Every structure is written in C-alpha cells, then in structure tokens.
Amino acid sequence: MEKTFQPADIETRWYQEWEASNYFAPQGGEQAYSIMIPPPNVTGSLHMGHGFQEAIMDALIRYHRMAGYNTLWQVGTDHAGIATQMVVERQLEAEGISRHELGREKFIEKVWEWKEQSGGTITRQLRRLGSSLDWSRERFTMDEGLSAAVQEVFIRLYEQGLIYRGKRLVNWDPVLHTAISDLEVISEEEQGHLWHFNYPLAGGEGHLTVATTRPETMLGDAAVAVHPKDERYAHLIGRSVELPLTGRQIPVIADDYVDREFGTGCVKITPAHDFNDYEMGKRHGLPLINILDDDAAIGGEAPAHYVGMDRYEARKQIVADLDALGLLDKIDEHTLKVPRGDRSGVVIEPYLTDQWYVDARELAKPAIAAVENGDIQFVPKQWENTYFAWMRDIQDWCISRQLWWGHRIPAWYDDNGKVYVGESEAAVRAEHQLADEMHLQQDDDVLDTWFSSALWTFSTLGWPEETEELKTFHPSSVLVTGFDIIFFWVARMIMMTLHFRKEVPFHTVYVHGLVRDGEGQKMSKSKGNVIDPIDLIDGIELEELVSKRTAGMMQPKLAAKIEKATRKQFPEGIGAYGTDALRFTYFSLASTGRDIKFDIGRIEGFRNFCNKIWNAARYVLMNCEGEDCGLDAELPVALSLADRWIVSKLQETEVEVARAIAAYRLDLASQALYEFIWNEYCDWYLELSKPVLWDEHADDAAKRGTRRTLIRVLETWLRLLHPMMPFITEEIWQTVAPLAGKSGPTIMLQPYPESDTGAMDSAANADIEWLKGVIVGVRNIRGEMNIPPGKALTVLLKNGNEEDQRRLAENAPYLRKLAKLEDIAWLEKTEEAPVAATALVGELEILVPMADLIDKEAELARLAREIEKLSNDLQRVQGKLNNSAFVDKAPAAVVEKEREKLQGLEQARQKLQEQEQRIRQM
C-alpha cells in the first residue's frame, strides 16, 4: 500500500467496475426503496448544490441497498425549455442566424444536437461523485415515453375541465417573447421616479393629479380611481377626465383598493398593463386597452404618434409631451419593486395574451390534505408551513410558453378559432368528425418544463402503462431537494401525482440547505464564486480557475473583480481532495440549517481523515497479512479487554449511525463515524493492540484474538462507512475482507452492519475508561512538566481500591507501553510517598516521583491551577446543595448525583492540597 491515500485512480477504476457489473440496478429484496433524482438541466453542469444533493441521495441509496432493500435510484435530466433554448439561440446569433430564419423544425434539430453534445457533462459529473444511479433506466423529459405521459396528462386534464385556455394578463418577457409563471419573476427594489401628472376634468374646470411610476402606460388608462370615502374627491366620482395625448375621456371611479395616503390619492387605472388594475377593471367593467406589442414597444391601440417607440423611449417622450402641455406637476425620487425575468433579467410586462392554464385550486385540495394527514412528511417539519401557505393561496398555473423547445401543446384550431384537443391531428379529426378539407392548425406553444417534471416520479416508471416498476417503486421513498423549489416542483408533483395515480409521489420530502460560499453568499456565475465540485475532487491551478470563472464574461470590469477575489481566496488554487473527502464534507454540513457555508478548511480535514483511514488499514494489514487472524474456528481465541471494548464501541456506533440516518441527520452520522474511527479505533485500539502483537511472549490465542478483532472491526466499519465514502472503503475492503473471512465481489452489495446488544460490554468500557484515565494522567504530567516523550518514567500508585488493583494487574503492559513507563508499582500503605507530581483517577493517586526531572515551581503552578478548577466546581455544587429548594424539589437521583459529585471533588481537592504542601516543603 502507498504511504498516503491517493484517490485519483482508485475512484474511476471502481466506478467503472461497479457500473459495468450492473450493481446499481435494483437487486431484489422484500421492501422497495426508491429515490427519483431531481432532474438536472440536461445541458447544464453540476454545481456545489447539486453535489451536495447527489451525495445525500447516494448515501441514502447505498445505505438501503446494503440494508437489503430492493433499491432504485432513478436517473434522468430535464429539457429546461427556456434555458436551453436561450443557449442555442445565442450560439446561432454568434453565427449571425436567428431562429426564425432557421425555422422551427431546423431549430429543434439544433437543440437536439446541442443536447447530444453537452448532455454528457452532467452525467459525467454524477459519475465522478460516485452516485450509484441506475444508468440503464436513464430518462429525459423529452423522451418518447415521457412525452406521451405529458400528452396524456394534458388531454385528460382538459377533458376534466382542469385545463383551460384564456385571455389573461400574464408575465410577459419581451426579450424571450414568452409568458412566464409568477415563480419565474424576481421582484427587487430599484431606484425610480414617481411622476405626478395633471389630468384635466372634462368640462374644463380644474384637474386631478395622478401619480405613476410608469408614465408610458397612461396611453392605456381606462379610468382614474379614488377612495370612496376620500372627501377631497367625493364630488368628482362619476365625472370624467380628459386623458391627455389620446383624445379619450375616462371616468373617475371609486374603489376602496385605493390608498388615500399614497401619492395624491388618485390612481390612474390601466387594466391591460397592471395586475391590480386588471382586477379593478373587471369590477367596474372597464375596457382593456392594450398599448404594447410583443417587444414591449408601443403598439396596439396606442396613438399612432407613439407606435413603434421602445417603452423607455416612449416614457421620456410622454413625460416631455405632458410637460410641454403644462400637465407635469412634479417628479419625485421613488424606490419601487421592479419585476424581472429570472432568465433574461429584463423587466417583465403584464401583457394580455391567450394562454393555457391549469386550475391549480382544484388540484391543490387533495395535495394539501396529503400533507395535513401525514401521508407526506417534510423533514424538517418546518417546511410544511411554507408549503401550506402557498398551496392555500395558490393561483392558476400558466403552463403555455411561447417557445419552440418543449412539449408542443396537443391542441388544434379551425379557421374559426375553435379548439380541439387530442393526441394528434388525425385523432382530433376522427373524434370530432371533421371534414378532411377543413383546415386545422396546431397550437404553436409548448408546455412549461415544470409541467413535465411534475410527472417525474411516475412518468419515469413507464406511466401511463401500468408497469412492474410502477407497482414496485411508486410511491418513491423520499424526495431530496432544496427549499427553493418547494413551489416550483414539489407542490406540483404532489398535485399531479395525486390526481393521476391516487397516491402520493413520495412519503417524505427531505429539504436540505442551500450551499453558499465561505462568506455566505449564494454561488452564482455573475458573482464568480461558483466552485465546480469536480475541481475539489481533482484540484485546479489558480490560473485555470481564474479563466474558468471569468470565461464568457461580457463586462470586463466584472471579470477583473472576480479575478481579484479568486486570487485572494485561493492564492494556491484548489488542492485535490478526492470524492470521498468531498462527500464526507457535504455530510458533515448536512444539519437542519438553511444555509450551508462551504469552508475549504473542512474538506482538507476530511482529506486527512481519508488518509487516517488508509493508514489504519495499512497498519492492520501489516500486522495481519500472512498471519493467523483467527479464521480457523477450531483454534483457541482469547479476547483482551481492548478487544471486547472496541467491539462494544462498534455496536454503539452502529446504533448511532442507524438512528442518525433514519432522522436524515447525516451530519450526526458522519460525526459518529469520524469519532469512532479516529478517536477510538485509531487513537486507542490500534495503540492497545501493539503491546499484544509486539510481545514475543504473548500466547498465540491472545495474538489470534487481537488480530481477529483488528480485522473484523475494520471490516465492519468499512461497511458502516461505505454509503458515505464509497471509494476508499471499497478499495480497502477488497484486501481486508478475506482476512475477516468475508467474500464477495464488492462491498456495496454486502449487508449493512447491525448492532448486536449482546456484544455491548459496559464492564470493558469502564475498565478502558480507567486505563485511559491513568494514561492521560501521566501524559498530562509529562506534557506540562516538559518531560521528553522518550524518557521512560517510574510511576507509583497510591490509595487505590480493589478494583484499581485488579485493573492494574490486568493492564500493566498497556500502561507501560502507552504511557511510556519504565516501571509501575503500588505504594504500600505504610510506605512514605516520595515527593512527586500527582494525577487523580477517582480515588486513585498516580505519582510521578520528581527526582530530578520535575521542576518544583512548575508542579506547584500546575497543582494551583488544578485546585482552582476544583474549587470553582465545588462552589457551584455546594451552592446547589445548600439551597433547600433544590434538595426538596429536585428528583432524588439528581440530588444524589450532586452529593457524589461534591464528595469526589472534595476528596480530589484535599489530595492535591496535601500534595501541594509536601512539595512546598521540599
């Protein structure tokens, strides 16, 4: 074995082996366990957040696979309509071609080409992370099967009246030329202005002053509204104003939506270009006057003079024109929320268009009930509130997108605009008995990507066919996801699945935190703080990292800033830590928090942990390979105290890990493993094995027992650790397993260790704690007295009870070795104790005679520190016990515990004080 752990070649070698051997496929088993991967964008790449999520799913999957479940981790990607179309459109633009020149069919071909070419990135990354996905069942939302499911769902919902088409205000992206859902609009505060305009009253006397943040919309005003109880304007209600620049007259109406305090208390109402105004327009029967075109330039019913102007150009012009007419009252600075498309970043326009909608309210009812009655549980439970809040106030879902890339809506129109929905034009004709010569035109639009991913849990398993897979693996066991898509995806999956399957899509939703950078900033390309998980695995040079982060940056200023920050944060680039270390880092961070700050220091620590594991195995193998490891059941085996103790500790760890995983606390599971492996197995057990293995006089049964324990315990915790660190455990297990009498082609299909309460041994635990106490006591004196570690000491024991005597008798060789002692002996009751440094283990006093090695002043100082500590504790405990309320009301056991504590502390202090006296007299 190499002296240090070298992950690089081990990882790819094992992954290929596993995949080629089809170990990731379901292996049978009584109970099914399945997870559907949240499908990443097929043309995207994995970022740290994905890495985190995949690691969690893989740990759960590997754990359950080993635990004997029939396990499926369904893999696949989604087509990400807008994002993918944008990328391909941009590429074409670079060649000077627009998609319209190319035409729909050719364009879609281009997208498929791009998918073929770039789609491998994400699956390659998934493999590098060690994800044990069943690649044989890989799905894509645009596959034939999944497309059929989408069509089926659309048609059935339409027939059930749960999908309808309507002319509504939608969020219109004027650059992408498509409607987007509420969730795809990000509103943020921006600096703007509040313009005050005077609208003259019809009839010529006076005016009203309205305030607006969007002057250009005045061209589409249909009314001016005031509050019904606003005395300032009460007399104007029912009259009309002259709408400047348009030659139209519009009424003054009363509506209690109006806030009297804001602006002038008069609001211009533009029903075709504002969601609130639209509602008010409906209440008052106002006309919808559209004044924009698809590019958000002035168009529609706007005065010809302005038609064709960009909306912001028009804004300037209109303000200038109103000013020229003397109708501009004033302009105030104003902060307002500006809605922008999350993909394009441009300001979204409320815009009147024909769209398809899902009646979400109807579908939401059973979806709410499923969480209320516990059929679906969120972990942490907190998130159920978020889910309810949104679901109980859900809006109809606009599912049509004016894109080319996606599932085309299965609807046809005749020349009169009558709509027919069906699986094909032929089917529609047949069903409605339409004449052949009748012209039908398919709807141009495609469906929102989330419409297809809402079907993900069952469409991937073959629905609408009733497949074996559906029967076996649906509902899935758990959905692992971030809280940012509870609305986008989780809620919609629950609605669709309940509606079509009459069962939940998953029993549990495990909501994890979002990975952020070291400063707590969200990782994003434009901030230039993204880390590719692969770069943490393989490492990356600073220069490459800089160019990777600044590639494709449009703004040189931003690129320079990112470069500077990167050079500062990673002056040496990023080291190669390997997949296992990265995964373990993820697990250690997977607590219940919402933000996960990724600190590079953590991964380094876990890389070291990998190395520790590697070297522990190296030690075990060096001492066991070619030796008698107790495989022959005929030969006598003697187990030492240490052997019994480590086996007992192992059981405890198994319990802890199982409990933590059941509660989705992978941070606690990883910590339990880390502690056991490093602090118990390596720090103590390996050291305790040395006195036995290296003792030429030790008998064979003892050596056999120790070797057998060394190898068995190692083999067991390798399996215990495997779901978290798949590669290093497999690599080591291959060599270790035969020595432990185990065989099998891979660790990943071995049974997961289960604790055996019979192997728990509290007596061994207590003895080892005693042993540790004595050793630590001596080491403490050594450390604080600056006695060289190489110097062997003579130690005397005083005041021990029978238990102490037994323990010493049984464990003297351990003590000699681990505390580096020349000799250890009891001080007879009658014997005068030499002047010595002292440590206490219960009542037992450990004396390290000072002779010439110990500095008097240093020991006095050390004792003074110890005594002070004890005194502080004594004071606290005494205070408690002097409080009659405590003694009377606290449970007897608690009081008794405090009494014992007090006694122990007093005794200890007294002994140290005596010791102090003696040394002072030297």
Next chain:
RNA sequence: AGGACUAUAGCUCAGUUGGUUAGAGCGCUACCUUGACAUGGUAGAGGUCCCCAGUUCGAAUCUGGGUAGUCCUACCA
C-alpha cells in the same frame, strides 16, 4: 406589511424529552520524525451560549419582549 429562520470558542458548526465540568473540526501555543499515518502524535489555551424579563429548585435548552442578520410571501399606483 405578514411570516419563517438564524444568533454557542478566532472561523464553520453540533448540543436529542430543561439537570454536561457546554462539545467537534479547522485555526492557535508548546513539545515530538517513537517501527500505520507530519494529510501525524501528545499536551494546552480559548466561551457573559446576542440582550432584557419571566416560568422553574435548576435555562444554551421553555415563554414573552428587544436587537442584529438572512430568507420567503404579498405589495402602494
């Protein structure tokens, strides 16, 4: 505006149903290349558990209020 979450060592975080000497990793200090490992070992320093009140014999933990930060939802033209 409403709601949620967070606040514990220099940093990143655990702390289960109130009873601990409040823990871990990283970092820091001192010593040590001893035959698994310097990606290591041994020892050590380091905390007003955000603040204020309350409940309780007892609060990091429960309740109320405040402060700071993060986020979500809705939105005033």
